[in-house]
Amino acid sequence: MSNQTGPETVIVHAVGDVTPRRIEYKEPLESLFAMVHQKVKQADIAVCQLEANLSTRGCLQYRNHTTWYGRVHPDNVKSLIHGGFGVVSHASNHCFDYGPESLLETIEVLRRNNLQVIGVGKDLAEARQPAIVERKGTKVGFLAYNSVLPVEFEARDGKAGCNPIRVSTYYEAQEYQAGTPPRVITIPLEEDVRAMEKDILELRKQADVVVVVMHWGIHHIAGMLAMYQPVVGHRAIDAGADLVVGHHAHLVKGIEVYKGKAIFYSLGNFAQETPHHLTPPPGVHARAMTGSYRKWQAEPGWERYQGPPDKRYTMMVKCVINGKAVRRVTFLPGWVNERSEPEILSASDSRFGEVAGYIDGWSKEMGTALAVEGDEVVVCDSARK
Numbered sequence: 001m002s003n004q005t006g007p008e009t010v011i012v013h014a015v016g017d018v019t020p021r022r023i024e025y026k027e028p029l030e031s032l033f034a035m036v037h038q039k040v041k042q043a044d045i046a047v048c049q050l051e052a053n054l055s056t057r058g059c060l061q062y063r064n065h066t067t068w069y070g071r072v073h074p075d076n077v078k079s080l081i082h083g084g085f086g087v088v089s090h091a092s093n094h095c096f097d098y099g100p101e102s103l104l105e106t107i108e109v110l111r112r113n114n115l116q117v118i119g120v121g122k123d124l125a126e127a128r129q130p131a132i133v134e135r136k137g138t139k140v141g142f143l144a145y146n147s148v149l150p151v152e153f154e155a156r157d158g159k160a161g162c163n164p165i166r167v168s169t170y171y172e173a174q175e176y177q178a179g180t181p182p183r184v185i186t187i188p189l190e191e192d193v194r195a196m197e198k199d200i201l202e203l204r205k206q207a208d209v210v211v212v213v214m215h216w217g218i219h220h221i222a223g224m225l226a227m228y229q230p231v232v233g234h235r236a237i238d239a240g241a242d243l244v245v246g247h248h249a250h251l252v253k254g255i256e257v258y259k260g261k262a263i264f265y266s267l268g269n270f271a272q273e274t275p276h277h278l279t280p281p282p283g284v285h286a287r288a289m290t291g292s293y294r295k296w297q298a299e300p301g302w303e304r305y306q307g308p309p310d311k312r313y314t315m316m317v318k319c320v321i322n323g324k325a326v327r328r329v330t331f332l333p334g335w336v337n338e339r340s341e342p343e344i345l346s347a348s349d350s351r352f353g354e355v356a357g358y359i360d361g362w363s364k365e366m367g368t369a370l371a372v373e374g375d376e377v378v379v380c381d382s383a384r385k
Helices: 062-067 074-083 099-112 190-204 228-239 350-364
Strands: 010-019 045-050 087-089 116-118 131-135 138-146 167-172 183-188 209-215 243-247 255-258 261-264 269-272 313-322 325-336 342-344 371-373 376-381
Touching: 010 138, 010 209, 010 243, 045 074, 045 209, 074 099, 087 138, 099 116, 116 131, 116 138, 138 190, 183 190, 183 228, 190 209, 190 228, 209 228, 209 313, 228 243, 228 255, 228 261, 243 313, 255 350, 255 376, 261 325, 261 376, 269 313, 269 325, 313 350, 325 350, 350 376
Parallel strands: 010 045, 010 269, 045 087, 087 116, 138 209, 209 243, 243 261
Antiparallel strands: 010 313, 131 138, 167 183, 255 261, 313 325, 325 342, 325 376, 371 376
16 A cells, blocks of 8 residues: 655545534534544645535525525534634535625635635635645645536626636437437536636646635436536646546546546535425425436435435545645545434445445546555555556
8 A cells, every 4th residue: 555655745635515504403513523523634634615605694695595505604614613624615506695795704704713715705806816725845725616607606806706617508419309318518618717727827836736626517416427527627637736626416426537637526415414304484495406306215314414325425535745746646435424424434334335336336437447445445646657
């Protein structure tokens, strides 16, 4: 086994969607990450994706009335702190659910608690700003982008929002028979992709390692990628990114190795507390969308964390940096319980093989060979070359 460790080694951990809601549930704030916080804190830097505003301000935007759950009390930030996270991406399809006031308060709450926030800002210039974290003489830079964009969520000059990579969708008939499913063509806006490339090139001048965080893709459908995702992921790496980590799908998806660098298309949920089991506030319609994407039978006891069984799979990426370069990328398989609480699994746990095998199946379709070593699954290792 090659751990590439030494006194200058820097470890980065990355996880997917997190929505701490323990205050609303009247439960201890530290309980959400009780089973994983020690593992998360073994890293020098840990990054997560925040899916809800930490705010009491703003009002629910008209077009997003079904996402009434996109705002939680600001004190839920203490769950993130206890969890061991230092960098928080907030670029998502929920960052603007309650408008600019809520988004700006979220940014202020995170910064006040010494958490670096990426992917959002008071305007586009701020949303494009990286977080640069120095550990043991190595600088690691983080950028975040969102391709799941309701109207008006993107930041612009003089307008708060998220850092966008907008995508157009077209449908092309694949058969001469009427009514057969079309081919779905998705094309990223070239202007936004070039802006991302510029951001990465500028960050490479300031940081030794660049990590790009993407909120993208197709949610709830196992394994499926949108056509634009590999295009954007490859161009991020071509521009100088060392690692791409994605989320939004609420399921783990396959991993691609492109030019020796890993693209995680979806890390899945990590601690996503979405209260679909609760009645929405007056005047707000309940959201019943998952079933239209994928049929599944609800299980008793899982009302609080609903979805098909593979929604319980999660992972934590481990990136090993030595000599100011990425030497090894692995992931630690995990499991989300009926209370939305993540657990990192050991190889002796039967669930480890279930999660790792699921990810391996989708990764093989992209030509990626994974290998289990101890309690980790190896994606890239420079010592293997």
